[in-house]
Amino acid sequence: MLELIDLHARVGDTPILKGVNLTIPAGEVHAIMGPNASGKSTLSKVITGHPDYEVTSGDIRFEGESILELEVEERAHRGIFMSFQHPVEIPGVATSVFLKESVNAVREANGEEALDAAGFLRAARKKMKLVELDKSLLHRSLNEGFSGGEKKRNEVFQMAMLEPKFMLLDEPDSGLDVDALRIVASGVNALRRDDRAVLVITHYQRLLDYLVPDKTHVFVDGRIVKTGDAELAKEVEARGYQWVRDELKASA
Amino acid sequence: MAPSLRHRDHTGVDHYVGLPRPAGREAAAERLQSFGFPGRRDEDWFYTPTKRLLEARFTPVVGSPAAVSAELRSELPEGARAVFVDGLFDAELSTVVGHLAGRLDPAAPPAALLGDPLGFDALNAVLWRDGVELTLAEADLLHLVHISTGTQRLGVVRHRIVLPEGATATVMEHHLGEGGASLVASVTELDLAARATLHHVLLQQADAASHHVHTVRVRVGAGAAYHGSSVQAQALLARLSWHVELAGEGAFTRLAGVALGVGRSHVDHHLLVDHAVPGCTSRQDVRAVLDGHARSVFTGKVVVREGAQQTDSEQANHSLLLSDDAVANTRPQLEIYADDVTCAHGATVGSIDDDSLFYLRQRGLSPAAARGLLMEGFARAVLAELPEGPAHDLSHALVSRWLAAR
Numbered sequence: 001m002l003e004l005i006d007l008h009a010r011v012g013d014t015p016i017l018k019g020v021n022l023t024i025p026a027g028e029v030h031a032i033m034g035p036n037a038s039g040k041s042t043l044s045k046v047i048t049g050h051p052d053y054e055v056t057s058g059d060i061r062f063e064g065e066s067i068l069e070l071e072v073e074e075r076a077h078r079g080i081f082m083s084f085q086h087p088v089e090i091p092g093v094a095t096s097v098f099l100k101e102s103v104n105a106v107r108e109a110n111g112e113e114a115l116d117a118a119g120f121l122r123a124a125r126k127k128m129k130l131v132e133l134d135k136s137l138l139h140r141s142l143n144e145g146f147s148g149g150e151k152k153r154n155e156v157f158q159m160a161m162l163e164p165k166f167m168l169l170d171e172p173d174s175g176l177d178v179d180a181l182r183i184v185a186s187g188v189n190a191l192r193r194d195d196r197a198v199l200v201i202t203h204y205q206r207l208l209d210y211l212v213p214d215k216t217h218v219f220v221d222g223r224i225v226k227t228g229d230a231e232l233a234k235e236v237e238a239r240g241y242q243w244v245r246d247e248l249k250a251s252a
Numbered sequence: 253m254a255p256s257l258r259h260r261d262h263t264g265v266d267h268y269v270g271l272p273r274p275a276g277r278e279a280a281a282e283r284l285q286s287f288g289f290p291g292r293r294d295e296d297w298f299y300t301p302t303k304r305l306l307e308a309r310f311t312p313v314v315g316s317p318a319a320v321s322a323e324l325r326s327e328l329p330e331g332a333r334a335v336f337v338d339g340l341f342d343a344e345l346s347t348v349v350g351h352l353a354g355r356l357d358p359a360a361p362p363a364a365l366l367g368d369p370l371g372f373d374a375l376n377a378v379l380w381r382d383g384v385e386l387t388l389a390e391a392d393l394l395h396l397v398h399i400s401t402g403t404q405r406l407g408v409v410r411h412r413i414v415l416p417e418g419a420t421a422t423v424m425e426h427h428l429g430e431g432g433a434s435l436v437a438s439v440t441e442l443d444l445a446a447r448a449t450l451h452h453v454l455l456q457q458a459d460a461a462s463h464h465v466h467t468v469r470v471r472v473g474a475g476a477a478y479h480g481s482s483v484q485a486q487a488l489l490a491r492l493s494w495h496v497e498l499a500g501e502g503a504f505t506r507l508a509g510v511a512l513g514v515g516r517s518h519v520d521h522h523l524l525v526d527h528a529v530p531g532c533t534s535r536q537d538v539r540a541v542l543d544g545h546a547r548s549v550f551t552g553k554v555v556v557r558e559g560a561q562q563t564d565s566e567q568a569n570h571s572l573l574l575s576d577d578a579v580a581n582t583r584p585q586l587e588i589y590a591d592d593v594t595c596a597h598g599a600t601v602g603s604i605d606d607d608s609l610f611y612l613r614q615r616g617l618s619p620a621a622a623r624g625l626l627m628e629g630f631a632r633a634v635l636a637e638l639p640e641g642p643a644h645d646l647s648h649a650l651v652s653r654w655l656a657a658r
Contacts, residue, residue: 048614052606079612088611092629092636098612101625105616141629159616193414 001026001197002047002166007058009046016042018222019058024166029198031208031233034219034243040201041085043219044170048074048082062166075110079165083155083172089143095154096124096138103161127160131187149180156187167191169200174208185210205237218244257370259291263306273379274312280369280377290371291589299549299581300491300520305463306517310406310435312379313338318401320345324428329642333395334384336423339407339436341382345397352394354386356410376408376439383410387587388450392421397438400429400462407436415448415476422451422643429458433488436557440468444476446500454482455650456490460515467493473530474500480512481638482509483647485654491520498525498532508569508634509538512654513546513578520549527560527593534564537636540571541627542578543658553585560590566596572630627656 002024008018016039024030034040046053047060049072059066067075092099103123104114115123125135131153143151152172160166173182188211192198200211208216208230216232217224218241224234226244236244265288269281272299289306290297298359317337328345332352336347358381369377384396400407415421427436444450456464464487472478484490486649496505511519525534540548550569571580584597604626612622631651638644 025431050610071618072610073618077612084611084614088605088608089631090608090611092631092633093625098615098625100614101621102615102617105618105621109616114490141633162616 001063002199003061004047005059005060005061006092007046008056008058009042009053010056011042011053015054016222017046020223022217022224024197024199026165026197027093027194028214029200029211031203031213031216032201032219032224033203033205033216033233033236034145037176038219039222040219041170044168044201048072048080067219073105077106080168081159081162081166082168082170083152083159085171085174087143087151087155089141089146091141091144093142094139095142098122098142099158099161102158106162125162128157130160130190131156131184133157140162140188149177149183152176152180152184153187156184160187160191165196167196167198169175171202172200173202173204178206182208182210205233220244220248228243253284253319256477257287257290257294258647259547260288261291261302261306262288263303264289264309267376268307271312271379274381276359276361277378283369283591284374284378287370296522296551300489300518300548305435305489307435307558308435310380310404312406312408313401314381315341316340319400320399321430324399327428328445328595329395329424329426329487329646331393331395331642335397335399336407336409336494337399338401338405338494339380339409339433339565351386351389352392354384356385356412358382359443364615365391372437373439373467376410376437376467379406379437380410380439383412385412386422387414387416388419388421390419390421391418394421394423396423398425398427398438400431400434400458403433405434407434409436410437410441411415412441412443413443413481414443415450415462417445418447419445420449420588422453422639422641424453424455424643424646427456427458427487427630429462430559431464432459432461434459435465437650438464438525440466442468442470444470444478446450446473447475449477449479451479451639451643452481453638453647454480454492455469456482456484456632456652457486460486460488460517462487463489464526465491466645468495470496470505471499472496472503472505475502476500478503478506479637479641480505481635481647481651482507482521483512484510484521485512485634485650487517487519489518489520491522493522493524493605495524496526497532498534499529500529501529501531503532504534505528506535506637507537508637509550510631510634511538511540511542511548511550511653512631513540513542513548514544514650514658515546516544517546518549519546522549522551523567524553525557527554527563527565529557530561530563532560532563534566535635536567538569539631540580541631541655542571542580543574545575545577545585547579547581549581549583550587550599551583553587554595556588556590556593556595558589561592563593563595565593565595568601571601572627573601574603574627603646624655628652631655
C-alpha cells in the first residue's frame, strides 16, 4: 500500500531523511522505533506532505502511484491520515463543525455524497463510543482545554470518521497513562482491516503490547537500520539503541 | 473622568454650528465652537485621523425620514425594533409598542450622564433630534436600528436606557446603510441599577464608505453586569468609544469586540473601564481580522480609583493580519491608584498559524477552507459567551458573512 523508495528529505539546508526504504502492504501493522532526533517525526511529515520538508530524492508511492506532487489535502483525500503527536488546539471552532467539513471534503473528493447534519451526528455518536469519548465533546472547541488523553482519543475518533486506508500514528502514546493507552490502541485495532495499513511511530514498546506489529523497524540517523518482528521492539526496549548502532559500526 | 482634547482641530466647526438645530442647544454649540474636534495629535485620537472626515461637512435630513430601499428593509431584525433613518425615528419601519416605544424629547434634553461633551459628543449634543428614552422590563429584547440612506448625510441620534434593579434584558444596536459616504454620530447612555444584567450588542454593517462615531456610556450599579459585544464589519471609519463606570460594589463588565477590516477601512475600539469602587471585575477582549490596507486601533484603558480594592481586571487584544499592508495598533493603558488589585493585559499580532493550517489540511480541508475556519474561529471565540437567541445568532452570522464576502 505504501512504499518509501530510497527517500531523502531535508528541512532548510539540513538533510534529515537519508535513504529510507520501507514497504507496508495492506492489512499489516508496522512500527518504527527510534531515539530522539533520529528523524522519525520528519518521516511522518514527509509522508503527509508538510510544506516545510523537501524531498530531495527517492519516491513515496501510495497504492502504486507516486504522491510526491500531491498537496497535503490531496494525500488526505487519497486516504492518508496522520494522528498528530501534538494535536493543534483551535479555539472558536467546534469539533463538530470542523469534523463535518473535514469528512465532507474527503467524501466529495472521492465522488461521494456529503453527509447532512443528521447523518454526520449519527455517525459521530457511534464512532465516539469506540474511544469512549463523551458526545458533549462535539460542541467544544477543537482540542481546546482537552486533556492529553482526550486529544489522542479525539485523533482516533477523527480517524474512525474519515475511514482512511493508511493510518499513520505519530507517537500516539506520548503523555498517556496505561488506561488511555489501552483505549487508543483498541480504537486503532477496531479500525484494522485487510485493505488498510498502519504505521505507528513510537519511543516505547508498551503501546505495542496492545497494538501488535507485524514488523518493527529501528530508525537511526535518518534511515531504517534494522527490521524484525514484534520481538525486536521488546529487545530495543530492554537494551536501548546503542547496540543497534554498535552492530551497524561492526558491519560497516 | 471627562475626556479632554489636548490637540484641537476646528475644521468643520462653523459648518456644524451653523446648521439648524433644536432649541436650547446654545451651551453645547458654544462648547463645540470653543473646543472644536480632536486633532491629529490628541492622545485619544492619535491613530484615528479625522481630518478628511471633518473636511467632508455632512448635513442632516430635517423633517420626515428619507425612503429606505427594499434591500435594507429586508435586513431589518425581527421583533421589537426602533428604526432611525439618518437620525430620525421612522414610525413605519419601527415595531415598538408600550414601554419600549419611549422617546427622547429634543426640546427637553435629559440630564445627561455624559457630563460636558467634547468633540463628536458635543456635535451630538448640538444636533440630536431623536432617540429612545425608556426603562426596560425583565427579559426585554430591543433592537435599535440606525440606517444611513445616502451620501453626505449626517445622522445624529441619542439614546438613554435604564435597566431596573434585578432585571435582565438585551439591547441590540444595528448600523445599516447604503449610498456611500455618510456620518453617524451617536451616543448611547445606559444605566444599570443594582443586580441588573444587560447584554448590549453593537453590529455595524453599514456602507463601505460610511463613517461612524459612537460613544457608549454605561453606569453599572452594585452587583450588576454589563456584557457589551461589538462587531464592526464595514464602514470606512468606525470609532467606538466605550466608557464603562463600575459604580457599585461587585459590578461586572465584559467588553468583547471584533474588528473586521478590508480595503482601507479603519476600526477603532476605544475602551475605558473605570473601577470607581471596590470589588468590581472587568474583562476586555477585542480581536481584529484585517486584510488589504485595513487598520484597527485598540485602546484599552483601565482606571482603578483610590480605594477601589479587590479590583480584578483582564484585558486582551489579538490581531490577525491577512496582508502585508494591514496594520493593528494596540495600546493598553492602566491607571491604578489602589494597591490590592489584579490587572492583567496581553496583546498579540500575527498571521494564520502554520501548524493549525497543516493540521486542518491533513484532515482534507483545502487551504482556503482551512484559513476560513481558522479566521472564523479566531473572531467568533470572542462572541462565544453571548446568550442563545438573536444576540448570538446575528453576531456570529455577521462574522461569517463578512468572512465569506471578503
